[in-house]
Amino acid sequence: MVKKKKDELEITTVSGPTLIEATDYESDLRANLEEIKKYDGVVGYILRNTTSASIDLKEPAKIIDYAMLSSTAFDATEEVSDVFELGDIKSIIVNGKNVKMLSLTVEQNKISIFMQDNADTEKILQKLNGS
Amino acid sequence: MDNEVYTFALKNTLDEIQKICPDIKNAFVLTKNRELIARDEDTPEEAITRAVSAFEEMLEKAQAIGGVEDVMIEGNNGRLNVSQLGEIYLVTVTSKQADLDYVNTVTHVVVPTVLRLLEKFSPSPLSKNPPTPDVEPEEPSVQRVEEPVTEKHEEQLEPKEKSDTVLPKSEMILPETPVNQLIVEDLKGLLAPSDTIRIDSSIIQEWNDLYEDRTIEEADVETFGGKSTRCKIKPIKESKLDGQGKIQIPNKVQLTLDVKKGELVRVKPVVE
Numbered sequence: 001m002v003k004k005k006k007d008e009l010e011i012t013t014v015s016g017p018t019l020i021e022a023t024d025y026e027s028d029l030r031a032n033l034e035e036i037k038k039y040d041g042v043v044g045y046i047l048r049n050t051t052s053a054s055i056d057l058k059e060p061a062k063i064i065d066y067a068m069l070s071s072t073a074f075d076a077t078e079e080v081s082d083v084f085e086l087g088d089i090k091s092i093i094v095n096g097k098n099v100k101m102l103s104l105t106v107e108q109n110k111i112s113i114f115m116q117d118n119a120d121t122e123k124i125l126q127k128l129n130g131s
Numbered sequence: 132m133d134n135e136v137y138t139f140a141l142k143n144t145l146d147e148i149q150k151i152c153p154d155i156k157n158a159f160v161l162t163k164n165r166e167l168i169a170r171d172e173d174t175p176e177e178a179i180t181r182a183v184s185a186f187e188e189m190l191e192k193a194q195a196i197g198g199v200e201d202v203m204i205e206g207n208n209g210r211l212n213v214s215q216l217g218e219i220y221l222v223t224v225t226s227k228q229a230d231l232d233y234v235n236t237v238t239h240v241v242v243p244t245v246l247r248l249l250e251k252f253s254p255s256p257l258s259k260n261p262p263t264p265d266v267e268p269e270e271p272s273v274q275r276v277e278e279p280v281t282e283k284h285e286e287q288l289e290p291k292e293k294s295d296t297v298l299p300k301s302e303m304i305l306p307e308t309p310v311n312q313l314i315v316e317d318l319k320g321l322l323a324p325s326d327t328i329r330i331d332s333s334i335i336q337e338w339n340d341l342y343e344d345r346t347i348e349e350a351d352v353e354t355f356g357g358k359s360t361r362c363k364i365k366p367i368k369e370s371k372l373d374g375q376g377k378i379q380i381p382n383k384v385q386l387t388l389d390v391k392k393g394e395l396v397r398v399k400p401v402v403e
Contacts, residue, residue, distance in 0.1 A: 068192045093202070
């Protein structure tokens with residue numbers, strides 16, 4: 001299903017209107033995030049792009065704190081990548097004592113997934129990179 | 132054993148690790164207060180300052196997830212790892228091809244082993260005042276004591292001052308001047324005096340504890356470029372900056388020192 005969508009995306013990139021591409025792509029991404037949210041240990045996600053942001057966390061009280069952490073992680077990584085010539089960033093993993101954060105940029109979308117230690121980071125990465 | 136030994140031992144450890152793992156391009160060690168303890172030869176201090184400054188806010192915000200234990204950033208050209216090993220953060224930058232398991236095995240075994248050995252020799256490691264490799268070690272005074280001496284001791288020392296190898300009385304009886312590395316923050320405000328810097332209240336308290344019979348009112352601020360100035364000191368007012376290894380410096384003093392926000396400076400108390 002995902003693969004099929006991806007194929008469609010590639011076709012529309014050539015001939016279709018950009019807005020439709022983005023919508024298709026984003027809805028695909030959101031669907032994947034909804035699926036990821038059901039994975040063991042995942043406590044929620046933050047999705048930001050140039051026009052909108054959506055946050056889905058099991059603990060609403062943490063929304064602001066997590067959003068701030070996500071945002072500062074992307075900013076810090078940009079600077080650090082520049083200093084140490086890491087190139088384009090593929091992923092950021094911040095292991096906290098209580099929760100782990102996985103952040104990555106997919107197209108124009110900045111995604112942060114929050115999870116417990118037992119969550120399968122690789123599985124989540126594969127799912128998102130396949131979006 | 133003092134922090135110079137720690138710096139020396141850890142720097143050599145990092146250099147040796149790089150020989151074993153050539154895929155490690157950069158490595159450095161920080162305290163939990165983000166003070167630099169040691170770095171490998173290939174990593175300029177400026178790069179570390181920029182990296183520490185960039186991470187500063189993220190590490191603060193990471194309190195939301197219980198504080199940071201490890202960070203891994205993967206880029207197209209390489210990876211950066213921040214690992215908490217006891218009381219320190221070990222930061223390594225590896226090439227894209229690096230065997231991470233091998234690198235982690237080496238670093239997570241060698242560095243803690245060296246730290247344990249150092250701790251065995253010294254019960255008070257990694258204080259807040261580590262000297263940097265670039266810094267000329269201060270000249271050791273002829274006689275140093277562990278704690279400030281009482282008047283009675285001073286009297287006993289007086290006859291020695293008359294001998295050939297005499298130092299001024301104050302130098303003989305005072306503990307070694309601590310040197311703190313702090314990150315520059317702007318100090319703004321209409322009422323902010325231009326000759327006063329603000330630093331962590333805990334550092335001022337430490338200085339006062341160290342020289343308990345004196346009040347520390349001024350400090351010397353030195354840059355790694357060699358410029359220095361003397362300022363009055365006051366504790367940081369803003370709670371979010373206090374305890375973060377920061378120093379608030381007025382714009383005028385920043386210009387004098389040729390430093391700006393995010394850069395590291397060394398600060399030591401003026402004991403007179």
